[in-house]
Amino acid sequence: MKKKEFKGLLESIDQARAIHEGKRKASRVYRFEPVKVKEIREKLGLTQAQFSDMLCISLATLRNWEQGRTYPEGAAIALLRVADLKPEAVLKALHAA
Numbered sequence: 001m002k003k004k005e006f007k008g009l010l011e012s013i014d015q016a017r018a019i020h021e022g023k024r025k026a027s028r029v030y031r032f033e034p035v036k037v038k039e040i041r042e043k044l045g046l047t048q049a050q051f052s053d054m055l056c057i058s059l060a061t062l063r064n065w066e067q068g069r070t071y072p073e074g075a076a077i078a079l080l081r082v083a084d085l086k087p088e089a090v091l092k093a094l095h096a097a
Contacts, residue, residue, distance in 0.1 A: 035077050038066040040084045054087070055079060056094050 001009075018024035041051040041062075052062040057076075064070040072080055083090045 035072055035080045037062070037072065037080060040080060041066070043084070044087055054090060054094070055083065 015024065019026050041048065044051065046054065048062055048066070049059055052059045055062070055076075061070070065072055079090065
């Protein structure tokens with residue numbers, strides 16, 4: 001690693017420490033709302049079995065998400081958001097003949 005890159009890395013670590021200790025304010029804060037899987041399913045009026053079939057996931061995965069044992073990630077989050085807003089789009093995309 002070059003000296004300039006290493007120096008930049010050390011500065012970043014110092015800044016992170018200062019933010020953590022409350023000595024400095026973060027320049028950006030990202031907040032992500034968790035996907036409320038059960039609320040989406042109930043809004044659509046589907047059983048767990050129907051919703052897991054709709055999303056092409058196992059029933060066990062859906063139950064784990066709903067009970068907070070595991071959480072959807074990446075593409076699954078995007079798919080759940082589409083299912084919430086445009087359920088017909090999910091059905092068309094995943095269940096087209």
